[in-house]
Amino acid sequence: MATCLRLFPSAPAAKTSQLNHKLTPLFGCPKPRITPSRKSHHRIQSSKFGSFLDLKPESEPEFLDFDLSWFHPADKSRRFDVIIIGSGPAGLRLAEQVSRYGIKVCCVDPSPLSMWPNNYGVWVDEFESLGFLDCLDKTWPMASVYIDDDKPKHLDRPYGRVSREKLKTKLLENCVCNGVRFHKAKVWNVKHEEFESSVVCDDGTELKASLVVDASGFASSFTEYDKPRNYGYQIAHGILAEVDCHPFDLDKMVLMDWRDSHLGNEPYLRANNSKTPTFLYAMPFDSNLVFLEETSLVSRPLLPYTEVKNRMVARLRHLGIRVKKVIEKEKCLIPMGGPLPTIPQSVMAIGGTSGVVHPSTGYMVARTMALAPIVADAIAECLGSTRMIRGRPLHHRVWNGLWPLQRRCTREFYSFGMETLLKLDLDGTRRFFDAFFDLDPYYWQGFLSSRLSLRELLFLSLSLFGNASNPSRFDIVTKCPVPLAKMVGNLALETI
Numbered sequence: 001m002a003t004c005l006r007l008f009p010s011a012p013a014a015k016t017s018q019l020n021h022k023l024t025p026l027f028g029c030p031k032p033r034i035t036p037s038r039k040s041h042h043r044i045q046s047s048k049f050g051s052f053l054d055l056k057p058e059s060e061p062e063f064l065d066f067d068l069s070w071f072h073p074a075d076k077s078r079r080f081d082v083i084i085i086g087s088g089p090a091g092l093r094l095a096e097q098v099s100r101y102g103i104k105v106c107c108v109d110p111s112p113l114s115m116w117p118n119n120y121g122v123w124v125d126e127f128e129s130l131g132f133l134d135c136l137d138k139t140w141p142m143a144s145v146y147i148d149d150d151k152p153k154h155l156d157r158p159y160g161r162v163s164r165e166k167l168k169t170k171l172l173e174n175c176v177c178n179g180v181r182f183h184k185a186k187v188w189n190v191k192h193e194e195f196e197s198s199v200v201c202d203d204g205t206e207l208k209a210s211l212v213v214d215a216s217g218f219a220s221s222f223t224e225y226d227k228p229r230n231y232g233y234q235i236a237h238g239i240l241a242e243v244d245c246h247p248f249d250l251d252k253m254v255l256m257d258w259r260d261s262h263l264g265n266e267p268y269l270r271a272n273n274s275k276t277p278t279f280l281y282a283m284p285f286d287s288n289l290v291f292l293e294e295t296s297l298v299s300r301p302l303l304p305y306t307e308v309k310n311r312m313v314a315r316l317r318h319l320g321i322r323v324k325k326v327i328e329k330e331k332c333l334i335p336m337g338g339p340l341p342t343i344p345q346s347v348m349a350i351g352g353t354s355g356v357v358h359p360s361t362g363y364m365v366a367r368t369m370a371l372a373p374i375v376a377d378a379i380a381e382c383l384g385s386t387r388m389i390r391g392r393p394l395h396h397r398v399w400n401g402l403w404p405l406q407r408r409c410t411r412e413f414y415s416f417g418m419e420t421l422l423k424l425d426l427d428g429t430r431r432f433f434d435a436f437f438d439l440d441p442y443y444w445q446g447f448l449s450s451r452l453s454l455r456e457l458l459f460l461s462l463s464l465f466g467n468a469s470n471p472s473r474f475d476i477v478t479k480c481p482v483p484l485a486k487m488v489g490n491l492a493l494e495t496i
Contacts, residue, residue, distance in 0.1 A: 057328055069179070080208070083209040091107060092175060098376045115164055118332060136161065192346040232418050237312055
């Protein structure tokens with residue numbers, strides 16, 4: 001589920017809490033195009049149950065064939081209004097939105113045309129509201145959640161897999177049409193003066209701008225924090241695989257499978273899974289092609305990657321899934337929760353390093369897509385047209401555009417959810433999600449999409465407690481006081 005959970009981002013609230021399944025065929029597409037690399041093995045690779053970890057991916061990282069507007073070191077003008085570090089989904093979306101106002105933007109990235117390495121899953125209604133339906137390469141009318149070996153829950157909300165190629169191409173096309181320039185380099189350092197910042201690249205180029213935006217991801221060193229980053233971590237191992245067969249319904253993707261019967265003959269794995277559980281996330285494309293991912297929703301400290309892979313081996317063996325080929329392999333690691341960056345500061349941030357990752361789920365992509373226009377509006381208010389608000393007033397406006405008081409408060413509530421999940425074992429986690437997905441769809445959908453107000457989040461909590469089983473209520477009463485006190489304290493500080 002790291003695939004679905006990374007991703008990312010809240011969309012405007014829907015008018016109804018459920019989507020009509022009759023609309024789904026309009027969104028449906030053929031199975032995703034898979035282009036093996038030139039170095040792919042043409043012989044059929046096969047594995048015994050569980051030995052798929054030894055198979056090498058059939059496809060290698062690709063590059064888009066796209067004509068960008070490049071910055072050349074020989075160019076006389078090295079000054080822009082905005083420099084964006086990184087050309088991931090967050091960086092390109094913000095560049096596209098800011099450049100709509102006629103603001104001069106340059107994206108700096110070591111490989112602007114390389115394909116993004118991670119898979120992204122989103123709720124269809126989120127991408128529909130953003131105008132990105134054409135960037136989904138597969139949709140499922142429903143999602144399934146397996147709490148235990150009893151009947152699964154079927155969620156009446158279509159889910160989609162993002163086509164990385166379509167999304168990146170669309171964003172690049174819009175950037176080029178709006179005059180965005182690209183520089184192929186790695187940023188080494190960012191220097192600040194009162195009204196201007198400089199970006200120093202590894203090729204010796206120095207670019208100047210009124211605003212520098214960090215969209216380079218979690219590993220960035222350009223965004224500052226004034227509090228310890230006590231993250232929870234989501235880690236997952238995923239494969240897009242050709243299989244002999246699989247047991248999944250082609251009309252439903254598997255959002256969460258918390259069953260542990262596959263560990264019956266693995267006492268060591270089962271004991272560890274009972275303490276720090278993982279679940280299966282699955283996207284069946286056809287009877288022989290499926291994306292599979294074993295995911296630790298959140299843990300602290302980080303669950304070892306080898307442990308995640310070994311649990312996946314046991315699960316696929318139990319399900320009777322024999323992997324013939326691994327088309328793509330993915331390791332996903334997402335820091336979740338923790339403090340927000342220092343607000344304001346000289347570098348603006350968007351994407352993973354800005355704190356927009358959903359602290360309880362890891363969702364980020366759709367939320368980033370929705371927040372980028374808001375940040376772009378704040379930038380345009382300062383740098384657009386004849387206005388020229390620079391320096392600290394600029395930094396203050398753009399940071400508070402991304403993180404106004406209400407959004408900071410709701411994030412505290414989502415962080416409270418993460419801290420609660422960290423304290424639950426497998427049985428507690430099962431009871432939590434059993435009650436969570438029995439809520440009115442407006443609330444569980446709004447929670448997963450980060451679009452509930454603080455008042456609605458409080459009502460969700462009361463409803464969750466009321467619908468929970470007695471053991472689950474006991475978990476809440478005994479394990480939530482510390483995270484609750486921390487949340488209340490942080491809310492008090494935010495509102496002072």
